[in-house]
């Protein structure tokens with residue numbers, strides 16, 4: 001008789017970025033690779049990019065709706081089914097307690113072991129990128145893991161969560177490189193889904209630039225087709241230390257009991273023989 005094994009629960013990742021297209025520009029290949037490897041990946045877009053146009057006739061509400069649709073189409077290209085839109089106005093992300101609470105709630109609901117976000121500490125760039133990167137990191141550590149932080153969420157049954165690994169995109173000091181050479185076409189197809197931002201006519205030009213960057217990287221001795229991150233880890237265990245200690249103690253007691261029993265059996269056999 002063969003035991004029927006329950007399928008392992010898929011590993012979960014959350015990508016928190018400021019604007020539609022941030023993901024595809026920084027980590028589209030990594031996300032597609034995670035999806036191919038069986039991970040459940042969720043996108044969280046803080047703004048809907050409602051200011052990003054040169055067209056004076058396109059107001060924020062229409063542009064925001066258009067860019068959300070583009071983001072969902074891009075996500076589908078990368079194998080991602082779920083996008084969460086927080087709809088903070090583009091260019092106005094403020095790192096306050098309320099915003100961090102929104103991110104904590106998303107983390108506690110999605111329950112990822114890996115989060116990808118902007119490196120908020122890399123110096124000057126779009127203020128939404130800086131603010132989202134810093135707030136998302138604060139939300140991972142320590143806010144989302146402490147039951148006393150945003151306790152009103154916990155009171156409604158949203159459990160604290162420990163995220164073990166964070167990959168910071170756009171970092172000046174990358175220490176982690178993901179080979180995305182299998183994902184180049186999908187990455188470009190996903191980028192081109194952001195038609196309000198990226199000209200499809202430029203596809204050949206984009207491929208040429210990516211190839212040049214890959215050749216530069218290879219000459220410098222780095223992985224040629226890689227997306228780069230700064231990787232932070234927050235301890236391997238996803239369960240609290242106390243229960244780990246209790247488990248270790250229980251294991252120690254079990255082993256001691258088994259050893260005692262083996263000794264008794266040996267003694268009994270010895271006296272019989």
Ligand SMILES: [Zn+2]
Pocket residue numbers: 018019022126129
């Ligand atoms: Zn952006």
